[in-house]
Amino acid sequence: MSTHRRKKLSALAVAVLPIALLAACASGGGGGGAGGDAGGASEDEELTLSAFDYYTDEPSHTNMGNRLNECAAEVNATVEHRSVPSNQYNQQVLQAIQSRDMPDILMVNNPDLPQFAETGALRPLTELDIDTSAYYESVLNVGTFEDELYGLAPNVNSLVLFYNEAMLAEAGVQPPTTWAELEAAAAALTTPDRYGFVYAGQAGTEGTWTFIPFLWSNGGSQLELDAPEAVEALEFYTGLALKGYVTKDVVNYTQADAKDQFAAGRAAMMINGPWQIPSLNETEGLEWASVPIPVPNAGDDVVAPLGGELWTVPVTDDERERRAAHIVECLNAPETQLETALQNNTVPSNEEVAQQLIEEMPEMASIVETVATAYPLTGDSGTKWPIVNEQISVAIQSVITGQADPQTAMESAQAIVSAE
Known part of the structure; x- marks a missing residue:
C-alpha cells in the first residue's frame, strides 16, 4: 500500500465513531480475577485458565484444545477449552464482558475486534511483552485498534484471482494484472456456454468482502462511498455483469457458489480465497x-482485506494475563504457523515462515504476495463496519439488478453510513 493511502486509511480508522457498549467493563473475570493486580495468583501456583473459540467442528475442536494445553504446560497451567457456535459467538462474548466473566484467552474474528477492544475488556499485547518483530505489518494492523495491538493471528488469508489455465491458453489470454486487462480477458473468455468471470455478490460479508479490493486498490474508503474513487470501483465491478461477462445471478452467489461455477467450467476466472484450493x-x-487481484493501473498495489482469527488476552489479573500471553505467543510459534498453513491453505503471519510455505506449496505464492499489502477488513470503518457492510451490499445488488446507477447507489449508501 502506498504511504499516502496507508495514512488515509489510518486516519479514517481513528476517526470512526465508537459504539457506547459496556464501557464500564474494563475488568474481566477470567475465571477468578477482578482486574489489575488485586488478588492475583502467585508465579508458582498451578492455574486453570479458560479459552473461548468457535472451532466446534472436529477435529478442529480437539486439535485446538490439545494445542492450548501443550502451550499451557510450559507455564504450569491447564486450559478449559470451550467452543461456541459461530452464529452465537459474539453474543456470548458480549454477555461475558457485561457480566465481567471473561475467559483468559479469547479468539476473535478480526472484523469483530473493534467492538470488543473498545469496551476495555482486552489487554493491549504491547503491555505483555509479546515479540511481534517477525510479523507482516499487515497482520499487526489486523490486530490493532486505535493504535493499540490487541490480537495476533497465527495465520491469515485473503482473496486472489483464480483462472482456468486451459481456457486462457485456448483463448490466447494472459492472466490479467490490471482492470483493463481483466475486462478484456473476461470479454474474450465469455462464450455461449460460459461466462468469462464470476464472483460472490450475495448480500452480506462474502459479497462485500469480494468487492473491497476494487474499492481500496482504487484509493477508495469505506467511509467515503460517494467519493469518485468508490463510485468508479463500483462502476467497473458491476459493469462486468451489466456487459454480460459475469452472470447477473451473482447477486445470489456465495463464495462457494462462485467456486462451483468455476470448477464446473461455467466461468473461466473467479475471485475467491485459498480455502477453496482443496x-x-x-x-x-x-x-x-x-x-493477485488486478489493480486499476500497472504498478499499483493490490489492497485486499485480510482474513483470519486473532488470539487476544482479556483483562483479568497480572499473573493470569502473563500466562495467557505466553499461550498466545506459543500459538503463534513459527513451527505451528507453518504446520497450520500446510493443513489449512493459509498464510503464516511470520514473513520468513510465509516464504517457507511458498517453497512447499508454490500454489500459495499469489496469496502470500497479496497478504503483504493487505489491510484489515474493518481498517477504515472500525465499529461502523456492520452498517458499511450492509450498505455496500445494497449498492452492489441495486446496480446489477438495474435499480440504480453506481453514483446514485453509492450516494444512498453514504447517506446512511454518515447518519449512523
Whole structure:
C-alpha cells in the first residue's frame, strides 16, 4: 500500500465513531480475577485458565484444545477449552464482558475486534511483552485498534484471482494484472456456454468482502462511498455483469457458489480465497492457477482485506494475563504457523515462515504476495463496519439488478453510513 493511502486509511480508522457498549467493563473475570493486580495468583501456583473459540467442528475442536494445553504446560497451567457456535459467538462474548466473566484467552474474528477492544475488556499485547518483530505489518494492523495491538493471528488469508489455465491458453489470454486487462480477458473468455468471470455478490460479508479490493486498490474508503474513487470501483465491478461477462445471478452467489461455477467450467476466472484450493484440486480435469487481484493501473498495489482469527488476552489479573500471553505467543510459534498453513491453505503471519510455505506449496505464492499489502477488513470503518457492510451490499445488488446507477447507489449508501 502506498504511504499516502496507508495514512488515509489510518486516519479514517481513528476517526470512526465508537459504539457506547459496556464501557464500564474494563475488568474481566477470567475465571477468578477482578482486574489489575488485586488478588492475583502467585508465579508458582498451578492455574486453570479458560479459552473461548468457535472451532466446534472436529477435529478442529480437539486439535485446538490439545494445542492450548501443550502451550499451557510450559507455564504450569491447564486450559478449559470451550467452543461456541459461530452464529452465537459474539453474543456470548458480549454477555461475558457485561457480566465481567471473561475467559483468559479469547479468539476473535478480526472484523469483530473493534467492538470488543473498545469496551476495555482486552489487554493491549504491547503491555505483555509479546515479540511481534517477525510479523507482516499487515497482520499487526489486523490486530490493532486505535493504535493499540490487541490480537495476533497465527495465520491469515485473503482473496486472489483464480483462472482456468486451459481456457486462457485456448483463448490466447494472459492472466490479467490490471482492470483493463481483466475486462478484456473476461470479454474474450465469455462464450455461449460460459461466462468469462464470476464472483460472490450475495448480500452480506462474502459479497462485500469480494468487492473491497476494487474499492481500496482504487484509493477508495469505506467511509467515503460517494467519493469518485468508490463510485468508479463500483462502476467497473458491476459493469462486468451489466456487459454480460459475469452472470447477473451473482447477486445470489456465495463464495462457494462462485467456486462451483468455476470448477464446473461455467466461468473461466473467479475471485475467491485459498480455502477453496482443496475442492479445486479434487475437481477432475481442472487445471487452475492464481494471481493477485488486478489493480486499476500497472504498478499499483493490490489492497485486499485480510482474513483470519486473532488470539487476544482479556483483562483479568497480572499473573493470569502473563500466562495467557505466553499461550498466545506459543500459538503463534513459527513451527505451528507453518504446520497450520500446510493443513489449512493459509498464510503464516511470520514473513520468513510465509516464504517457507511458498517453497512447499508454490500454489500459495499469489496469496502470500497479496497478504503483504493487505489491510484489515474493518481498517477504515472500525465499529461502523456492520452498517458499511450492509450498505455496500445494497449498492452492489441495486446496480446489477438495474435499480440504480453506481453514483446514485453509492450516494444512498453514504447517506446512511454518515447518519449512523
